[in-house]
Amino acid sequence: MAPFYSRASDHSLLVLFGDEISPLMLDRVRRLFFGIRRERGVINLHPGYASLLISFDPRLITHEAVEALAREADSLEMSVPAARTVEIPVCYGGDFGPDLGEVAEHCGLSIDRVIELHSSAEYLVHFLGFSPGFAYLGGMPEAIATPRLTSPRVRVEAGSVGIAGKQTGVYPLASPGGWRIIGRTPLRLFSLEQEPPALLAMGDRVRFRAIGSDEFDAHC
């Protein structure tokens, strides 16, 4: 299906592929991202679940030209970098996962079963957004879906793994937050000392692996 092109502002074009969260949408967003990222005048690309916002310098390029480039990139069967599988070790529960017990209680499951469900699924990185290195992951088993905290924490440590409704995610940086925190990874999801600075990328497959606190310490 042809995408819908919308002039989101005088300096951006929103390319909308559909209104669902699916691997197909991700694939189309990703192809367009790689097809257009090096074009002159393009300032930033903001991927979403089923869209790509192309922000550009209107002094250098017009909406018409950006739309023509996007149409061309979308029609070509160009090759894109292969998706990777990234394993994220997580120390569940204890001080690292203060809300694990409440998640188990809410879902009517044992703590071990919550860990097993969370760490046995394969997740898909739909896109990074919101804040540096934050990955929107799809694929969490609905059996462990739990609403956010009624009152957000003032500080959630970097690496914290949380659940918010049907979503799961990892906090790349310490920040305030309302997700139910079930564990922590010793990996750095965002660091300016890494290249690229974000551990995950759009299209990656992610698996969580339960580790003990000794292995967590060994990583740090």
Add this chain to the structure above:
Amino acid sequence: MNSTLTVEAAGLFTTVQDLGRAGYAHLGISLAGAADTLALRIGNLLVGNDANAPALEMTASGGSFRFEHDAVVALTGATCDAPMWRPFETRHVRLGPLAGARSYLCVRGGIDVPLVLGSASMHPATGIGGRPLRRGDVLRLGSRAVHDARWAGTPWRPQCGGRLRVTAGPQSDWFDNGVFFSSVYKVDPDSNRAGLRLRGAAIEAPRAQLLTEGVSLGAVQVPAGGQPIVLFVDQTTTGGYPKIANVVTADLWRVGQLRPGDEVSFELVSIEHALKLLREQERMLAKLL
């Protein structure tokens, strides 16, 4: 060895800014950069720097800055208690409260801080580019001068004011536009470089759900409560709230000069008109060269 600048008093919230960190939105990294890019560009022109040279952005109150040697500086943006919009030589700049939201201290050569992902801009919420300045910080001056300092009378400067021109947002047809365009909103104290929260007539919330998507600089999003938020330079890169409008590029600097308590209203223009306003602004800037 380049000369230095010592921060004797940092003011309320002073950061180093250039024209922003482009090219990393797909990693969740926002543009950042000067809130009033017009003031930064004019200031850099006045002291002879390239337009993107890093300068100090002061918020609500100025600071006190001592130079190791005589330096050529220019103050632009909100009026402060020193000569504005012209280059002058000094060893010491000491400023009180600003008459607007933000002023820029541009120094010939620019401020030499390490570039992070291609930009000197500080994004305080994430620490990318460093933290706001403190008393005792010593900054090196750079070598970003590309022509002589110049001054041909106070440069052209459009009037500040609370009327922002906007184009229709991607979800503008989800809303009752009448309320939005006929109302006067007030800038909430809980506003910052990431977004300006506005208080006023509530815009009826749409029933439809939006999938999280990319958001433009200057987007006016409307959360369920109906009070609009203007996304600004330190914005999040994606969001799930529908957007009723988007501030035109030529008026983004005005957003950077709004203070808590200021009144703001919106005027709808076409994309074509928005681009004409931008061309006119660029022509006026080019005349300063």
